[in-house]
Amino acid sequence: MLANRHILLVIAGGIAAFKSLDLIRRLRERGASVTPVLTRAAEEFVTPLSASALAANRVYRDLFDLTDEAEMGHIELSRAADLVVVAPATADLMAKAAQGHADDLASTLLMATDKRVLLAPAMNVRMWEHPATQRNVATLRKDGTLIAGPENGPMACGEFGPGRMAEVPQILEAIEGALGGTGPLTGKHVVVTSGPTHEPIDPVRYIANRSSGAQGAAIGAALAAQGADVTFVTGPAEVAPPHGVKVVPIETAQEMHEAVFDALPADVGVFAAAVADWRVAHGSEQKIKKDHRGNAPTLAFAENPDILAAVSQMTEGRPRLVIGFAAETEDVVTQATAKRVRKGCDWIVANDVSRAGGAMGGADNSVTVIDAEGAEPWPRMPKTEVAAKLVARIAGALA
Ligand code: C5P
Numbered sequence: 001m002l003a004n005r006h007i008l009l010v011i012a013g014g015i016a017a018f019k020s021l022d023l024i025r026r027l028r029e030r031g032a033s034v035t036p037v038l039t040r041a042a043e044e045f046v047t048p049l050s051a052s053a054l055a056a057n058r059v060y061r062d063l064f065d066l067t068d069e070a071e072m073g074h075i076e077l078s079r080a081a082d083l084v085v086v087a088p089a090t091a092d093l094m095a096k097a098a099q100g101h102a103d104d105l106a107s108t109l110l111m112a113t114d115k116r117v118l119l120a121p122a123m124n125v126r127m128w129e130h131p132a133t134q135r136n137v138a139t140l141r142k143d144g145t146l147i148a149g150p151e152n153g154p155m156a157c158g159e160f161g162p163g164r165m166a167e168v169p170q171i172l173e174a175i176e177g178a179l180g181g182t183g184p185l186t187g188k189h190v191v192v193t194s195g196p197t198h199e200p201i202d203p204v205r206y207i208a209n210r211s212s213g214a215q216g217a218a219i220g221a222a223l224a225a226q227g228a229d230v231t232f233v234t235g236p237a238e239v240a241p242p243h244g245v246k247v248v249p250i251e252t253a254q255e256m257h258e259a260v261f262d263a264l265p266a267d268v269g270v271f272a273a274a275v276a277d278w279r280v281a282h283g284s285e286q287k288i289k290k291d292h293r294g295n296a297p298t299l300a301f302a303e304n305p306d307i308l309a310a311v312s313q314m315t316e317g318r319p320r321l322v323i324g325f326a327a328e329t330e331d332v333v334t335q336a337t338a339k340r341v342r343k344g345c346d347w348i349v350a351n352d353v354s355r356a357g358g359a360m361g362g363a364d365n366s367v368t369v370i371d372a373e374g375a376e377p378w379p380r381m382p383k384t385e386v387a388a389k390l391v392a393r394i395a396g397a398l399a
Contacts, residue, residue, distance in 0.1 A: 003031030005179055008081035008113075010106045011051065013041020015156045016088040016122035016165035021046055023087060023168050024054040030172070033057065035081065039093070039106045062105055074105060078113035083178055086110070088122030088165045091133050097145070098136035118146040118178050118244075120171050125161030141247055148174035148243050170243060176225070177244015183227025184395040190228045191266040191319070192220045192245075193273035193307065195237030197253045201299065202284040211274035213237025215325075215365060218387035219270055220245045226391055231263040235273060253279060253304035260307050268394055269319045271308040271345075274327065279304050312344035321397055323347045323390075329354040333368055333375050340370050347371045349390065369393070 007027055011020045024034050036051040037060045048059040060077060078084065086093060086106070093106060097119075102108040110117060119140065127133060128150060141147060149166030166174070194216020198206040213234060220232045221242035230245035233256055241247045248259045253275045260269070278301035288297055308324040324345040326336035329352070336350030350368045366380035369390070378389065 002027060002176065002179065005032045005082045006080065007032050007034050007175065008037065008078065008084045008109065008115075009034050009055075010037045010039070010084065010086040010093075010109065011042040011046065012039045012086060012088055012090040012093045012106060013044055014088040014090050014122045014165070015045060017042050017045035019165055019168055020087050021050055021054055023085075023171055024051065026168055026172055027175070028055070035060065035077070037061070037077075037106055037109060039104065041090070060105060074108050075112045078109040079115065081113075081115055083175060084109065084113050084115055084117045085120070085171070085175060086117065087120035087171055089119035091121075091123045091127045091130075091136075094119065094121060094133065094136050094140065098139040098143075116144070116146060116178050118148060118171075118174055120148045120166050120174075121150045121163075122165030123150070123163050124155060124157055125159050125163040128163040129161070138249070141249070144246055146174065146178050146244065146246065174243035177221070177242070178224075183225065184399065185223060185391070186227035188228050188267040188398065189231070189265070190223050190268040190270060190394075191231045191233065191260055191263045192216060192223065192270045193233045193256060193260060193275070194220065194241075195235035195239075196274050197235045197256060197276045197304075198251045199253065199276045199279040199304075200251075200283045201280050202286065202288045204287050207276060207280065208236075209274045209276065211235075211237070213239045213241075214363070215383045215386065216270075216272035217242050218384045219272055219390060222384070222387040222391040223270075223394075226395060228268075231266070233259045233263065233273070252276075253307070257305040257307050257310070260311065264311075264319070265317050266319045267398065268321045268323070269308075269311050270323045270390075270394075271311070272325050272349075273307075275307060276304055278302065306343070308345055309343040312346075321346050321394060323349065323394075326350040327353040333370070333377075336368065337370050337375065347393075349386075350375075 034055040036055050052059040096107040097110045102111045151164045152162050153164045195213035196209045196211040198208050200206045217239045223230045224244040232245040233248045250256045281300040281302040312322045322345040326339050326348050328335045332350050332352050336348050340348040348370045365383045365386045368375050368377045
């Protein structure tokens, strides 16, 4: 899958840098070529010689090294690659990238590249959770940067929590997803919605639903594995978004609507999110206080935009294939068939979310795929298999 692909691997200064040496080996085993770039701080953790020996390539070390510039300028270096990977990505390098600084070779490459950038963050849990880092992560994601990890677990500094760099197999998976490979969906842009939405009542309360985001995440991963360029618009889901996709995190239905239209044009739209049909009409700026005389508040609702219907009914620039989901608790196929026509989508994936159906939050799903030709019931299977089968059907329809 990575044969003849060229990775520019920026190694920043963190204890996880030792894993990057293994990453170089695994990339080469898969046929990729690697050009390592070491920041000055990285050289405190790994030597240029070991990176160079494993990559069987020269290592670039500093922007102001005249020999480097004479041999290959930073612009060329950043563009000769198919993908730029930063592993480990430190809090400092992420801050620079988010702000657009270019004061050393690593940050200049990130500014100059015209290729996708994948970051594998690694830092102390408090640094990861710091609002500044979270702001930078959100900015980078918005700019289209891919982020793999970090993982939860014990850290070199003795603390526990998110911040450990993703393991090498996960980074490889993200790299394969980002490069898209040569799957049948290479070059196709797919917008996927996933997870629940949160509709605020006041600053501390919201209305949500039981969607875990598992089916949407599995679809996003399966699409990326087949080469698609995926924009993954997700509400606050329990399940982490897949690697190798562009993640756009949102909270409300209105934000999801805006994010989907911002992401268009697309070849395919897959609307797997459980979007709230209504929002609270007059959300309160202040926390609603308990009334000690026992009067419960009354909430008024306003209808949310129907994203699936809006995209399905576009008169210009409509995706070739628009797929909706229908969570039903009774008469699943009849209801979903009517819904397909009402919304105007091409296919609808119907599932039984009654207690007996158990689709919401569970690992398995039993769906019926409905199109203009009729209804095709699929046997009960894991959500990952539903995703793979659906993606194969999508590839077939576009072929
Ligand atoms: O009408 P209902 O919510 O049952 O339709 C489900 C389908 O419509 C799902 O594909 C869901 O993602 C989509 N939907 C949407 N925007 C809404 C409501 C539902 O995209 N506001």
